[in-house]
Amino acid sequence: MASSLGWFLSLAAVAVGVGELGEVGLRFELVVVDKNPPDRPWVKLAGDLDGDGQVDLVVGGAKGPLAVYQGHSWKKFVIAEGGWDGVRGSIVDIDGDSRPDIALGGVVWFRNPGRLDVLWEMHRVDKRRMHDVLAADLDGDGRLDLVGRDQSAFGRAGNAVYLYFQDAPERWSAQNFTCPHGEGIAIADLNGDARMDIIIGGRWYENPGKRGAVWTEHVFTHSWEHPHAKVEVGDMNGDGRGDIVLAPAELAGQWYKIAWYEAPSNPQGQWQEHVVVERIEAVIHSLALADFDTDGQLDIAYAHMHQGQPPREVVVLLNRNAGRNWVKMVLSERGSHDLVAVDVNADSRPDLLGANHAGAYQAVELFLNSK
Numbered sequence: 001m002a003s004s005l006g007w008f009l010s011l012a013a014v015a016v017g018v019g020e021l022g023e024v025g026l027r028f029e030l031v032v033v034d035k036n037p038p039d040r041p042w043v044k045l046a047g048d049l050d051g052d053g054q055v056d057l058v059v060g061g062a063k064g065p066l067a068v069y070q071g072h073s074w075k076k077f078v079i080a081e082g083g084w085d086g087v088r089g090s091i092v093d094i095d096g097d098s099r100p101d102i103a104l105g106g107v108v109w110f111r112n113p114g115r116l117d118v119l120w121e122m123h124r125v126d127k128r129r130m131h132d133v134l135a136a137d138l139d140g141d142g143r144l145d146l147v148g149r150d151q152s153a154f155g156r157a158g159n160a161v162y163l164y165f166q167d168a169p170e171r172w173s174a175q176n177f178t179c180p181h182g183e184g185i186a187i188a189d190l191n192g193d194a195r196m197d198i199i200i201g202g203r204w205y206e207n208p209g210k211r212g213a214v215w216t217e218h219v220f221t222h223s224w225e226h227p228h229a230k231v232e233v234g235d236m237n238g239d240g241r242g243d244i245v246l247a248p249a250e251l252a253g254q255w256y257k258i259a260w261y262e263a264p265s266n267p268q269g270q271w272q273e274h275v276v277v278e279r280i281e282a283v284i285h286s287l288a289l290a291d292f293d294t295d296g297q298l299d300i301a302y303a304h305m306h307q308g309q310p311p312r313e314v315v316v317l318l319n320r321n322a323g324r325n326w327v328k329m330v331l332s333e334r335g336s337h338d339l340v341a342v343d344v345n346a347d348s349r350p351d352l353l354g355a356n357h358a359g360a361y362q363a364v365e366l367f368l369n370s371k
Contacts (some may be wrong), residue, residue, distance in 0.1 A: 010237040031366040041355045046342040047091035055344045092135040095169040105130030112226035136196040151183035181225030201229035220271040226256045230287035248282035255331040283308035288341035290350035303336035306359035
């Protein structure tokens, strides 16, 4: 079904942020991409899948289907009926054909045939649920590998990290190591050795650079104790080192904080905590870092899930003074889940993609940055 961007802009809501540091001069326009997306739209991704230079949006239901909204027009295509079991995935070129594929929990990947009007072939890596699946070349052989972790809430097990080393697109070698129970994972090179390390709430695991070797655990803070976390890495203070940002991902009725942890010169030591939000309901299953106001500093976007107490805010926190002060900008009070920061219209201003993962309102929404 084709949709007109202009038509949806006629329904737009505009949010203008004002904080204690004054008017922020930033505006977002709400575009409702699809009022009737796949049921329980857990998966949200973005990337140029058809090679036309436009960013496409990917939304997957809990049990299917996997839909693509073609860039600019938001014409909807179904590229897979089901087969995955997870929430966060990756758009990456698994098979080296210069076309971005899609990896999801299950563990599966879908081969990009170069078009959106056909079903994509699914390839299974493992029969295992993964809440999060990320991609990186872990062993330096030039092939993308996969990293996954499930979640410990809701009777599941998030006390292990799973590594899938690619021998060929159809052959994978598995390895895993234990970690504390919980949820959330990120990958980044924290120690500058050109190898991607793995980060969870309060801990990071040093990449040994070869298969079968031990991933050494480092506790970067004792100040974060909440097991379920959204995890992102970015330079929050402009010192050239990757800092760690954490937000509580579960559960409704629980309360915690949002904080970032400043990377020291030796990442194996303790990282200084900077609390961004002192107390918030632990339903912040969204965390995205981007320079929304284009001032050279990374900002933070988060959202309350639909099951949280009202107001269920979608928020951009604007970074002031190298992560020491923040200006809060509320974009919506309808909630969202797993926000994705992406520049959908190539204007060098990051936008936000989101949708509630369940509940009465599950529309796919774009918050277009019109600064």
